[in-house]
Amino acid sequence: MSEDAIFKNIPQFTVLRFARYLNFLVTLPDVVEEISSSEMAGIIGIKPTQLRQDFFTLGGFGRQGKKYNVRFLIHRLSEVLALQKPQDMVLAGVGHLGQAIANYQGFERFNLVLRGIFDVNPKLIGLKIRDIQVQDLDELQGFIRQHKIQIGIISTPHQSAQIVCDNMVDAGVKAIWNFSPENVTVPEGVVVQNENLSVGIMNLSYRLNRELA
Amino acid sequence: MSEDAIFKNIPQFTVLRFARYLNFLVTLPDVVEEISSSEMAGIIGIKPTQLRQDFFTLGGFGRQGKKYNVRFLIHRLSEVLALQKPQDMVLAGVGHLGQAIANYQGFERFNLVLRGIFDVNPKLIGLKIRDIQVQDLDELQGFIRQHKIQIGIISTPHQSAQIVCDNMVDAGVKAIWNFSPENVTVPEGVVVQNENLSVGIMNLSYRLNRELA
Numbered sequence: 001m002s003e004d005a006i007f008k009n010i011p012q013f014t015v016l017r018f019a020r021y022l023n024f025l026v027t028l029p030d031v032v033e034e035i036s037s038s039e040m041a042g043i044i045g046i047k048p049t050q051l052r053q054d055f056f057t058l059g060g061f062g063r064q065g066k067k068y069n070v071r072f073l074i075h076r077l078s079e080v081l082a083l084q085k086p087q088d089m090v091l092a093g094v095g096h097l098g099q100a101i102a103n104y105q106g107f108e109r110f111n112l113v114l115r116g117i118f119d120v121n122p123k124l125i126g127l128k129i130r131d132i133q134v135q136d137l138d139e140l141q142g143f144i145r146q147h148k149i150q151i152g153i154i155s156t157p158h159q160s161a162q163i164v165c166d167n168m169v170d171a172g173v174k175a176i177w178n179f180s181p182e183n184v185t186v187p188e189g190v191v192v193q194n195e196n197l198s199v200g201i202m203n204l205s206y207r208l209n210r211e212l213a
Numbered sequence: 214m215s216e217d218a219i220f221k222n223i224p225q226f227t228v229l230r231f232a233r234y235l236n237f238l239v240t241l242p243d244v245v246e247e248i249s250s251s252e253m254a255g256i257i258g259i260k261p262t263q264l265r266q267d268f269f270t271l272g273g274f275g276r277q278g279k280k281y282n283v284r285f286l287i288h289r290l291s292e293v294l295a296l297q298k299p300q301d302m303v304l305a306g307v308g309h310l311g312q313a314i315a316n317y318q319g320f321e322r323f324n325l326v327l328r329g330i331f332d333v334n335p336k337l338i339g340l341k342i343r344d345i346q347v348q349d350l351d352e353l354q355g356f357i358r359q360h361k362i363q364i365g366i367i368s369t370p371h372q373s374a375q376i377v378c379d380n381m382v383d384a385g386v387k388a389i390w391n392f393s394p395e396n397v398t399v400p401e402g403v404v405v406q407n408e409n410l411s412v413g414i415m416n417l418s419y420r421l422n423r424e425l426a
Contacts, residue, residue: 008423012416013226019415024396045398045405081415082422100310106394106411112418150421151414175421177414181319183237185258191420192258195413198319200406201364201390202232202294203225205325207404208363208388209295210221 007080010057015081017054020044022077025070026109034067078110086111088149090173092164093156094119094127094134097179101155102129112151116143120160137164144171151175158182165192220293223270228294230267233257235290238283239322247280291323299324301362303386305377306369307332307340307347310392314368315342325364329356333373350377357384364388371395378405 024044041048058076078084091102102117118137127134152168154161161180169190176192178184186192237257254261271289291297304315315330330342331350340347365381367374374393382403389405391397399405
């Protein structure tokens with residue numbers, strides 16, 4: 001198999017662990033050039049054997065007792081997760097959640113750039129969030145087409161989530177990140193990730209009551 | 214194996230799917246008494262075979278062509294996810310994200326009740342969010358002890374996340390749901406779920422660039 005083919009078939013849980021590794025590694029100060037699997041596993045809170053196995057998947061460099069080069073790990077993980085070239089995003093819905101997402105400072109580290117913010121509320125249009133002016137939702141499709149945006153974030157109320165999603169997809173968005181309580185659906189050739197607060201807390205309830213019990 | 218033992222060993226991805234099923238089922242109007250696996254799978258966006266297999270795990274009632282009783286499914290899923298008795302939560306950190314979580318109306322459906330909201334900012338203390346008055350963070354531990362709170366939600370800035378976590382655990386919290394960008398760690402006997410925006414978007418980036426490619 002080619003490397004690209006291997007990268008294509010990584011199970012979702014492994015991808016999520018890769019993301020957690022990278023997310024941790026980029027926070028290390030520049031002076032930290034190397035890190036051991038046991039140190040890193042301890043801080044992240046996973047088993048060292050799991051971490052070494054994952055690093056092995058990344059290219060055969062997972063060995064007990066060895067230190068890993070931090071720059072190389074960051075490079076490799078960014079490559080697998082396809083974060084090397086910049087990716088532009090738009091966000092629709094400027095409630096508390098939308099503002100929290102728009103204000104989030106972690107995206108740029110991974111070359112993810114929020115380009116446009118949209119809402120229907122005239123009171124919010126023109127407001128600046130981190131130097132981006134909130135635009136009328138009517139401008140959303142034109143903006144996506146003009147700037148060839150691939151990622152759309154939805155933080156609207158649930159009633160408008162599906163229509164906003166359809167509009168985004170119609171204008172060319174290929175990945176939907178949905179924070180509204182409504183599960184949105186997309187046609188083939190588009191990926192969607194529904195982030196649902198209830199699902200998160202139910203998982204926690206299971207772990208609290210079943211794993212700890 | 215006893216039923217409780219079976220419930221204890223469900224893989225995390227299955228638990229997440231159970232949560233998504235339940236989250237969907239509770240939104241159905243009361244007149245919908247039955248639903249087929251293919252209908253439900255279509256709306257949720259998973260494979261019908263996967264859904265039937267999951268329902269089989271739930272108690273051997275997954276069969277093609279058969280309709281499921283909605284009330285029974287809700288009952289059974291709530292049981293597995295340990296959502297039948299009320300569970301109390303506190304939240305620390307009333308920024309945009311904290312307000313979004315505190316305002317979220319989906320928790321009560323699952324017997325999850327937000328009891329207390331805490332912040333250090335004097336301007337926020339006393340403010341009411343959905344009838345809950347924001348209290349001084351100094352009151353957090355006393356409140357947790359007094360009300361025997363088991364679940365703590367952290368939406369503070371990253372600098373204070375670990376200390377707030379430690380304080381919650383010290384006062385008796387057994388499950389931490391962390392939304393700050395800082396991964397928090399907990400001692401044995403406590404579960405933690407770190408919800409990290411960066412991890413979510415990296416997963417989406419992978420799916421966009423690797424799965425669709």
